[in-house]
Amino acid sequence: MLNRFLSIVLTIGIAGSAVAVRAQDALVLKTVTVDIPTSDRMFPSGPGSDAANGYCLVCHSAGMVLTQPHMNRSAWEAEVNKMRTAYKAPIPEEQVQAIASYLAGLQNIK
Amino acid sequence: MISNFTATRRQILRQLGMAGATLMSGSALADSFVDLPFASGPRQRSITTTFPQKRPMILQRTRPPLLETPFEAFDNAVLTPNDLFYVRWHWADIPTEIDSDGFRLHVRGHVSHAQSLTLKEIVNELPRVELTAVNQCSGNSRGYFEPRVAGGEWSNGAMGNARWTGVRLKDMLDRAGVKPGAIQVRFNGLDGPVVPDAPDFMKSLDIDHARDGEVMIAYAMNGEQLPLLNGFPLRLVVPGWYATYWVKTLNDIEVLTEPDTNYWTATAYRIPDTPGANIAPGDTEVNLVPISRMVPRSFMTNLVDGARVQAGTATRVRGIAFGGDTGVKQVHVSTDAGATWKPAALGADHGKYSFRQWDTRITLSHAGEHLLMVRCTNSDGVAQPITPNWNPAGFMRNVVECTKLVAV
Numbered sequence: 401m402l403n404r405f406l407s408i409v410l411t412i413g414i415a416g417s418a419v420a421v422r423a424q425d426a427l428v429l430k431t432v433t434v435d436i437p438t439s440d441r442m443f444p445s446g447p448g449s450d451a452a453n454g455y456c457l458v459c460h461s462a463g464m465v466l467t468q469p470h471m472n473r474s475a476w477e478a479e480v481n482k483m484r485t486a487y488k489a490p491i492p493e494e495q496v497q498a499i500a501s502y503l504a505g506l507q508n509i510k
Numbered sequence: 511m512i513s514n515f516t517a518t519r520r521q522i523l524r525q526l527g528m529a530g531a532t533l534m535s536g537s538a539l540a541d542s543f544v545d546l547p548f549a550s551g552p553r554q555r556s557i558t559t560t561f562p563q564k565r566p567m568i569l570q571r572t573r574p575p576l577l578e579t580p581f582e583a584f585d586n587a588v589l590t591p592n593d594l595f596y597v598r599w600h601w602a603d604i605p606t607e608i609d610s611d612g613f614r615l616h617v618r619g620h621v622s623h624a625q626s627l628t629l630k631e632i633v634n635e636l637p638r639v640e641l642t643a644v645n646q647c648s649g650n651s652r653g654y655f656e657p658r659v660a661g662g663e664w665s666n667g668a669m670g671n672a673r674w675t676g677v678r679l680k681d682m683l684d685r686a687g688v689k690p691g692a693i694q695v696r697f698n699g700l701d702g703p704v705v706p707d708a709p710d711f712m713k714s715l716d717i718d719h720a721r722d723g724e725v726m727i728a729y730a731m732n733g734e735q736l737p738l739l740n741g742f743p744l745r746l747v748v749p750g751w752y753a754t755y756w757v758k759t760l761n762d763i764e765v766l767t768e769p770d771t772n773y774w775t776a777t778a779y780r781i782p783d784t785p786g787a788n789i790a791p792g793d794t795e796v797n798l799v800p801i802s803r804m805v806p807r808s809f810m811t812n813l814v815d816g817a818r819v820q821a822g823t824a825t826r827v828r829g830i831a832f833g834g835d836t837g838v839k840q841v842h843v844s845t846d847a848g849a850t851w852k853p854a855a856l857g858a859d860h861g862k863y864s865f866r867q868w869d870t871r872i873t874l875s876h877a878g879e880h881l882l883m884v885r886c887t888n889s890d891g892v893a894q895p896i897t898p899n900w901n902p903a904g905f906m907r908n909v910v911e912c913t914k915l916v917a918v
Contacts, residue, residue: 427638427675429629429735429743433607434562436739439572459602459704464571469551469658479660486773488708 439463448502455491455499459483470507476500544568544580546665547815548653563737565593570662574599574701575739579667584830585811588857588865589642590670592732597739598647598668598753600711600774603702605738605759613743615727619696619765622687629743633729636677636685641726641749643863644671644832648752648779648801652904657791659904666809666911671832671865674747676728680721682763688717694766695720696775697746700759709773713755714766715748724749727760749863750835752801752905754779775800780903787906788899804834805908806894808841808868808886813915821917824871833888834908837862844883845872848896848910851885862889874917882913 439461443452456465471479477500483489484496491499542557546568558569561577570576577597583590610629617625647668652661662668683695696714703710719725726747729735736742741758748755754774770776780798781787786805789796808831819825831841837859842851857867874880887893898909 427633427730429610429633429729431608431610432735432738432742434738436562436575436604436606437558437560437572441572461571461573463569464576464662467552467555467570467663468660469548469663471660475660486709486777488703488705490705 443502444506446502446506448498448505451491451495451498452502455489455495456483459487459489465503466506468503468507471504473500473504476503479503542566546653546663548658548663548665549656551653551658551663561597561739563593563739564597565591567594567597568665568667570664574602574604576662576664577739578664579670581665581667581809581811583667584809584865586828588830588860588867589672589732592672592734592737592740595645595670595672595731595737595740596647596668598662599701599739599758601701601703601708603704605700608700608738608743608759610743613761615744615761615763617682617686617763617765619763620689620692620767621683621765622689623685625682625686629729632677632682632727632744636681638675639678639726640673640675641724641747641863642671642673642860643747643749644669644804644865645747645753645756646670646804648754648905649903651907654898654907655900655904656898657900659902661904671830672731673733673860674726674728674745675730675733676726676744676747678723679725679727679746679763680723682727683721683765686765688721688765691767692717692765693768694770696764696766696770696772697755697757697760698762698764699741699757700761711757711774712770712772713746713757714770714772714775715755717765750803752779752804754801779905781905782901786895786899786908787901789901791900791902801905804832805906806834806838806886806888806892807832807908807911808884808894809911810882810884810913813882813913815913816916817913818916818918819874821874821877824873825915826869826871827882828867828869829884830865831868831884831886832865833862833886833890834892835888837889838866838886839889839891840887841866841868842885842887843870843872844885845874845880845915847881848883854884874915877917880915880917882915883910885910 441462443449545553556569557566568578579596583594615627650668653663694714698712728745728747744760746757779801781801782789783797783799810829831838841854844851854868854870885894894910
């Protein structure tokens with residue numbers, strides 16, 4: 401594959417400037433400005449939802465949390481602790497239980 | 511076992527049709543949904559039309575974006591369109607404006623001539639190369655793991671195949687002059703964490719891998735500049751390796767003399783050091799190693815799960831396969847639960863790292879339910895397993911896919 405492409409480049413070199421210019425034109429990279437959507441979705445209200453909204457949403461929107469498979473409280477606690485330790489989420493240690501219990505409870509009542 | 515996303519293809523098409531019909535009415539778009547056929551847990555996802563340079567995508571997460579390719583994009587197309595190519599970011603600080611004149615790629619560290627290059631210099635002063643290669647998320651298909659595992663609950667659409675144009679990483683490193691004693695090369699992009707002290711997303715490759723002549727810095731994808739969400743203006747292309755190494759909005763290359771200890775290289779994206787990264791659920795007595803090479807996969811793309819076909823009549827089935835870290839040798843199809851396998855015809859060869867299309871006809875002799883199975887064997891003789899792998903991170907799924915057909 402690489403060899404095939406190189407042969408094309410070589411052909412362009414031999415064929416002269418017209419082809420080379422056309423190839424160049426096709427590869428002028430243009431400035432890009434975009435809007436990336438944000439989410440205003442909040443966690444459903446319940447015991448612990450204030451903590452979830454206050455801490456989890458700093459780094460990420462709620463959507464992926466709400467599509468996780470059913471996990472018990474200790475599994476959620478492991479996830480919340482991973483966010484604190486590996487990803488430096490500013491979650492006070494005393495809020496970990498509240499958030500884990502909230503997320504486990506949210507799934508049970510669904 | 512029934513893990514093919516095509517179960518909901520008809521539904522998606524209907525929903526996309528609705529989206530198209532209501533394109534002008536704005537908020538109605540939020541009412542489009544798809545159900546991913548996971549065995550348990552939440553299945554419903556929104557179809558989003560609000561992301562830049564993208565057509566309707568399956569919304570896994572808004573911020574930072576995780577967007578899945580609707581599976582019908584893989585039918586009858588060997589290249590995945592840029593505006594349907596899946597999206598995955600780790601941190602929410604993503605650049606929204608990139609000035610093509612002001613952008614610089616830095617090459618530094620253990621080199622004799624540190625570089626700070628404009629895009630024009632990269633495009634015009636280094637040999638241009640091209641390679642077609644599959645980019646697949648380590649956790650593609652995670653939602654089908656049983657028992658279920660935490661993470662982005664993807665169906666099978668966290669993958670895509672593109673023709674990448676750019677320069678060899680080797681040529682870039684040679685331009686900078688790697689000094690003796692280099693052992694790894696670390697790649698960083700313009701994205702960043704949103705909280706203090708959090709680990710910036712970076713990945714490293716061993717120096718020999720970085721200089722193998724295959725690893726690329728791509729500035730075009732399917733003949734066009736990359737969508738920003740896929741890494742404009744530059745993306746590392748690591749053929750045959752999982753997408754975690756394909757650093758987006760690449761702006762910094764650092765040659766290292768010590769092993770990279772940053773979180774994303776040294777701690778994250780690790781798999782059990784067992785065949786197929788497969789362990790028994792709950793087994794903690796395993797060595798963990800960095801994820802690396804992909805494994806073979808194949809998918810049927812033209813019939814939905816539960817589709818009705820005529821008994822006793824030949825039915826065309828087709829799809830895609832890829833060998834992982836090498837080419838596709840064969841694709842086989844079974845309609846008798848794996849007792850017998852028939853080879854499928856392979857489409858044009860776009861190189862060993864590309865999707866390879868396959869096509870065949872099956873005849874279901876009697877009325878009733880049948881399971882269609884598809885199996886890829888790669889050029890090294892590695893075939894997809896009949897039983898799924900399992901690991902706690904939900905990485906490297908590549909079980910033989912199975913689709914229910916109803917002969918009438």
